[in-house]
Amino acid sequence: MAKISFLADLEVEPCTGCKQCDIVCPSGAITMVARKAVIEDPKCIGCGRCVDRCPEDIMWMVERAEPMEKTVRPDEVPVDEVTRLLDACGLEAKMSVCVCTLTSAQEVAGAVVKGARTLEEVAEMTGIRSGCGIYCVAPALRLLKAAGADMTPPLGHRWYDVTVALWDLPPEVRERYPDAFLAEDIAAFDPDGRFTPLEETHQ
Ligand code: SF4
Numbered sequence: 001m002a003k004i005s006f007l008a009d010l011e012v013e014p015c016t017g018c019k020q021c022d023i024v025c026p027s028g029a030i031t032m033v034a035r036k037a038v039i040e041d042p043k044c045i046g047c048g049r050c051v052d053r054c055p056e057d058i059m060w061m062v063e064r065a066e067p068m069e070k071t072v073r074p075d076e077v078p079v080d081e082v083t084r085l086l087d088a089c090g091l092e093a094k095m096s097v098c099v100c101t102l103t104s105a106q107e108v109a110g111a112v113v114k115g116a117r118t119l120e121e122v123a124e125m126t127g128i129r130s131g132c133g134i135y136c137v138a139p140a141l142r143l144l145k146a147a148g149a150d151m152t153p154p155l156g157h158r159w160y161d162v163t164v165a166l167w168d169l170p171p172e173v174r175e176r177y178p179d180a181f182l183a184e185d186i187a188a189f190d191p192d193g194r195f196t197p198l199e200e201t202h203q
Pocket residue numbers: 007008021024025026027028029030039043044045046047048049050051
């Protein structure tokens with residue numbers, strides 16, 4: 001579960017409508033209304049990226065009166081659907097997929113089962129991406145893709161439908177870089193060949 005203690009705020013009048021804050025917002029909390037930025041408070045996960053990005057320096061963070069909790073509880077979604085999705089992605093239910101909030105794979109899968117179809121929606125429901133925004137993205141994208149989500153990011157946003165894992169690297173790459181011990185690492189991490197790329201299993 002993520003505890004969100006901060007909230008973005010801004011001085012509206014000098015806003016130029018450049019959209020930089022909207023583009024970097026990981027939870028879709030900012031929209032442009034009449035060429036001015038508007039923050040939806042319940043969607044803000046307090047990451048501070050908009051403050052860093054605003055070229056007019058008219059944004060800041062405030063402390064929430066009460067920390068906001070972001071999670072999808074197991075009793076909110078059918079457990080068998082969550083388990084199926086986790087299995088499809090090779091994720092363990094209790095493992096933390098976000099090192100900043102310690103959000104579990106089960107929570108992210110729950111958000112997808114509950115209807116999230118973009119990374120921004122997952123972030124808004126679970127609070128992932130509120131810290132570094134690095135390690136949580138790959139498992140969240142895997143879960144979204146496994147659920148059949150359209151992997152096109154919202155207009156102006158950037159994330160990629162490629163979350164390469166060690167075992168996705170083709171044999172020729174492993175052979176080209178023997179000093180990287182890729183084959184040895186795969187053997188150690190995936191001894192049963194559970195995540196062996198499909199094309200290899202058909203050879
Ligand atoms: S989630 Fe981050 S980028 Fe979005 S409004 Fe809140 S502080 Fe700004």
